Amino acid sequence: xxxxxxxxxxxxxxxxxxxxxxxxxxxxxxxxxxxxxxxxxxxxxxxxxxxxxxxxxxxxxxxxxxxxxxxxxxxxxxxxxxxxxxxxxxxxxxxxxxxxxxxxxxxxxxxxxxxxxxxxxxxxxxxxxxxxxxxxxxxxxxxxxxxxxxxxxxxxxxxxxxxxxxxxxxxxxxxxxxxxxxxxxxxxxxxxxxxxxxxxxxxxxxxxxxxxxxxxxxxxxxxxxxxxxxxxxxxxxxxxxxxxxxxxxxxxxxxxxxxxxxxxxxxxxxxxxxxxxxxxxxxxxxxxxxxxxxxxxxxxxxxxxxxxxxxxxxxxxxxxxxxxxxxxxxxxxxxxxxxxxxxxxxxxxxxxxxxxxxxxxxxxxxxxxxxxxxxxxxxxxxxxxxxxxx
Amino acid sequence: xxxxxxxxxxxxxxxxxxxxxxxxxxxxxxxxxxxxxxxxxxxxxxxxxxxxxxxxxxxxxxxxxxxxxxxxxxxxxxxxxxxxxxxxxxxxxxxxxxxxxxxxxxxxxxxxxxxxxxxxxxxxxxxxxxxxxxxxxxxxxxxxxxxxxxxxxxxxxxxxxxxxxxxxxxxxxxxxxxxxxxxxxxxxxxxxxxxxxxxxxxxxxxxxxxxxxxxxxxxxxxxxxxxxxxxxxxxxxxxxxxxxxxxxxxxxxxxxxxxxxxxxxxxxxxxxxxxxxxxxxxxxxxxxxxxxxxxxxxxxxxxxxxxxxxxxxxxxxxxxxxxxxxxxxxxxxxxxxxxxxxxxxxxxxxxxxxxxxxxxxxxxxxxxxxxxxxxxxxxxxxxxxxxxxxxxxxxxxxxxxxxxxxxxxxxxxxxxxxxxxxxxxxxxxxxxxxxxxxxxxxxxxxxxxxxxxxxxx
Numbered sequence: 001x002x003x004x005x006x007x008x009x010x011x012x013x014x015x016x017x018x019x020x021x022x023x024x025x026x027x028x029x030x031x032x033x034x035x036x037x038x039x040x041x042x043x044x045x046x047x048x049x050x051x052x053x054x055x056x057x058x059x060x061x062x063x064x065x066x067x068x069x070x071x072x073x074x075x076x077x078x079x080x081x082x083x084x085x086x087x088x089x090x091x092x093x094x095x096x097x098x099x100x101x102x103x104x105x106x107x108x109x110x111x112x113x114x115x116x117x118x119x120x121x122x123x124x125x126x127x128x129x130x131x132x133x134x135x136x137x138x139x140x141x142x143x144x145x146x147x148x149x150x151x152x153x154x155x156x157x158x159x160x161x162x163x164x165x166x167x168x169x170x171x172x173x174x175x176x177x178x179x180x181x182x183x184x185x186x187x188x189x190x191x192x193x194x195x196x197x198x199x200x201x202x203x204x205x206x207x208x209x210x211x212x213x214x215x216x217x218x219x220x221x222x223x224x225x226x227x228x229x230x231x232x233x234x235x236x237x238x239x240x241x242x243x244x245x246x247x248x249x250x251x252x253x254x255x256x257x258x259x260x261x262x263x264x265x266x267x268x269x270x271x272x273x274x275x276x277x278x279x280x281x282x283x284x285x286x287x288x289x290x291x292x293x294x295x296x297x298x299x300x301x302x303x304x305x306x307x308x309x310x311x312x313x314x315x316x317x318x319x320x321x322x323x324x325x326x327x328x329x330x331x332x333x334x335x336x337x338x339x340x341x342x343x344x345x346x347x348x349x350x351x352x353x354x355x356x357x358x359x360x361x362x363x364x365x366x367x368x369x370x371x372x373x374x375x376x377x378x379x380x381x382x383x384x385x386x387x388x389x390x
Numbered sequence: 391x392x393x394x395x396x397x398x399x400x401x402x403x404x405x406x407x408x409x410x411x412x413x414x415x416x417x418x419x420x421x422x423x424x425x426x427x428x429x430x431x432x433x434x435x436x437x438x439x440x441x442x443x444x445x446x447x448x449x450x451x452x453x454x455x456x457x458x459x460x461x462x463x464x465x466x467x468x469x470x471x472x473x474x475x476x477x478x479x480x481x482x483x484x485x486x487x488x489x490x491x492x493x494x495x496x497x498x499x500x501x502x503x504x505x506x507x508x509x510x511x512x513x514x515x516x517x518x519x520x521x522x523x524x525x526x527x528x529x530x531x532x533x534x535x536x537x538x539x540x541x542x543x544x545x546x547x548x549x550x551x552x553x554x555x556x557x558x559x560x561x562x563x564x565x566x567x568x569x570x571x572x573x574x575x576x577x578x579x580x581x582x583x584x585x586x587x588x589x590x591x592x593x594x595x596x597x598x599x600x601x602x603x604x605x606x607x608x609x610x611x612x613x614x615x616x617x618x619x620x621x622x623x624x625x626x627x628x629x630x631x632x633x634x635x636x637x638x639x640x641x642x643x644x645x646x647x648x649x650x651x652x653x654x655x656x657x658x659x660x661x662x663x664x665x666x667x668x669x670x671x672x673x674x675x676x677x678x679x680x681x682x683x684x685x686x687x688x689x690x691x692x693x694x695x696x697x698x699x700x701x702x703x704x705x706x707x708x709x710x711x712x713x714x715x716x717x718x719x720x721x722x723x724x725x726x727x728x729x730x731x732x733x734x735x736x737x738x739x740x741x742x743x744x745x746x747x748x749x750x751x752x753x754x755x756x757x758x759x760x761x762x763x764x765x766x767x768x769x770x771x772x773x774x775x776x777x778x779x780x781x782x783x784x785x786x787x788x789x790x791x792x793x794x795x796x797x798x799x800x801x802x803x804x805x806x807x808x809x810x811x812x813x814x815x816x817x818x819x820x821x822x823x824x825x826x827x828x829x830x831x832x833x834x835x836x837x838x839x840x841x842x843x844x845x846x847x
Contacts, residue, residue, distance in 0.1 A: 202726050203733070205745065256725060258718050265711055268700035275658055275689065275697055276712040276765070277680040335702050 068334025081299030111292020150308025165235025181227030267334030756787025
């Protein structure tokens with residue numbers, strides 16, 4: 001039996017996701033009314049550049065949290081991997097890509113180290129990564145000999161500060177950026193249509209057709225508008241391309257692979273997962289190796305953006321990444337959460353920080369507001385769950 | 391009973407509770423205990439690392455000067471109460487070191503310490519052996535004579551006939567009737583009729599076994615306790631199961647049934663395991679869960695909420711949880727095929743859920759159990775171990791689940807489309823279903839000496 005769902009059913013069936021998306025829209029509207037410069041092309045580009053590394057960390061963090069763990073060490077690991085790249089590329093004078101590979105390798109190694117203690121020795125991730133936070137920070141100071149290293153310059157610098165534009169020409173508005181965004185929207189629409197067809201052929205309920213079209217058009221319009229803004233500014237930031245690829249890949253890893261399914265199973269009910277034949281230790285190990293890899297990527301992006309490595313870099317990044325996940329609907333007890341949710345949560349944090357900065361709010365006010373938003377977001381979640389009765 | 395003891399507070403139910411003729415409204419356990427109503431749950435609420443005395447006065451501590459706990463008074467009073475219930479242990483003994491029977495007595499002593507007037511016991515003898523049960527019932531009689539009113543929930547008819555003055559029969563959440571046990575008509579058969587609501591013969595579906603070759607043999611299986619290395623939980627257990635056969639594993643709660651089965655299924659219980667598992671005459675390695683599943687063994691747990699299901703996930707994902715390898719290639723899950731499998735099992739097992747995308751936590755116990763069964767049937771096992779498959783589910787679902795499991799054990803009916811390479815069999819470990827002589831048809835010797843783990847240690 002194939003049925004269709006109306007708008008109300010669609011929204012309430014996914015109240016978490018629609019709730020935070022709505023919150024993001026409200027916050028964006030709020031700032032754009034109060035601060036005319038907020039929605040300008042230059043500022044939108046800034047938001048992407050400023051918070052990309054937090055979003056990259058949040059991708060790894062959401063998987064850690066779904067698995068029922070936590071990782072407090074990512075801020076220190078961002079510093080350590082950035083420092084490694086700086087030492088290799090600046091002090092040793094190696095090519096930029098050697099620096100990148102070294103940073104990623106250090107990230108993976110650190111992930112293996114933490115994964116080993118969590119998965120095979122059985123120490124809670126909170127403790128292991130708290131230790132890691134101190135260990136990696138200490139190593140950063142040692143690697144850098146207590147001094148900052150800069151500048152990277154050249155290609156390495158372009159990773160986080162460069163743009164793709166002018167490839168297809170265009171006056172005032174960059175055509176290449178628009179083309180890329182158009183392809184993305186088209187890909188999204190085609191994919192959504194194919195999924196819908198498949199769902200119908202497997203006798204699943206789907207949303208009513210007009211609603212489906214409306215959703216595609218709305219998403220497409222917002223994305224194209226965003227692309228148009230970027231095209232008016234400096235073009236397509238390299239970081240945005242990297243971020244889009246990561247979101248796409250990890251969205252699929254979490255939803256469509258055995259590994260992803262095992263992570264949800266472990267976070268949802270550890271014993272049931274073990275008794276269903278899930279190799280719990282291996283999966284937990286991989287979760288942390290992956291977090292290490294993504295910390296390495298974030299470390300490269302951050303050091304590139306800063307055009308150098310400082311011993312104190314990445315301080316408190318872990319808390320921003322964790323907050324992004326929980327605002328994005330992850331559950332403290334594990335088993336719940338999505339990459340897209342974490343991204344929206346991260347964007348809420350990013351938009352609020354940026355908006356308050358534009359309005360000239362002090363650092364203290366910003367932290368206060370961010371803290372309250374985190375609390376309210378999770379409270380809203382808890383309230384919804386209780387009303388739903390489970 | 392949860393309403394009566396204040397676990398479900400006033401306002402979550404309709405109707406009135408009259409205590410001594412006055413309506414009372416309990417909003418918490420503290421309220422009900424103040425009025426002298428104490429409940430002892432089936433799963434004992436004791437903290438294993440605390441002493442007997444500490445457990446007895448937990449939440450009701452004996453205070454001395456300045457609000458500090460007076461340990462001398464605590465231990466003295468505890469000893470006194472322990473003598474009243476016939477328990478001769480030191481009050482400082484850790485509760486984890488005494489057997490279940492004695493723990494039950496501690497619970498009663500704890501109730502006495504609160505000046506209990508109405509004592510509710512939920513299946514107090516389920517985990518006890520005959521001697522301990524006898525002692526407990528004697529104690530209840532003694533309490534009754536001292537003026538303590540007792541409500542005992544039990545499915546053991548012999549005990550009810552033995553001790554009760556009046557019996558109220560409840561079925562499917564409804565009061566069926568209340569019998570005065572002194573009347574001649576109040577026989578055990580009468581109670582059974584009230585409990586089942588139909589004749590005895592049709593409690594289990596008809597079944598014609600088609601028994602084939604030996605499928606599984608377990609020899610000299612020996613398991614040690616997971617944390618107490620020198621304690622043997624299973625000692626020299628041996629049994630064999632033939633294809634198409636349902637073998638019942640009978641034993642008291644805590645006798646080692648679950649422990650035996652879980653230790654066979656991927657060493658999920660205990661340590662220091664020795665013994666041999668043979669499948670179709672060949673010794674097989676079942677040292678991890680995935681290897682056990684690979685050898686065609688499936689274990690549907692007795693505790694579906696804690697061990698069987700991911701309650702926050704949907705029916706679809708729970709159905710595929712153990713057989714995900716069959717639905718994936720190179721690590722990628724075929725989501726649509728998975729959906730189809732889940733829908734097929736939902737239809738075949740008649741699982742009542744609006745959609746397979748609904749979360750399992752919202753289903754009723756019987757339907758949750760069907761999801762657990764679907765999960766294991768999908769792994770296409772040769773040996774299906776069912777641990778208390780009808781525990782905590784209503785009568786209708788019980789019949790359905792029994793039908794599914796016995797139907798499955800017929801070689802002709804396989805749920806997979808591939809031709810079965812060997813006839814299936816199922817080891818059904820239904821041991822204490824809520825009727826007197828419970829258990830599935832036993833057509834093969836049970837484990838020879840499953841050592842009683844917790845009653846006599």
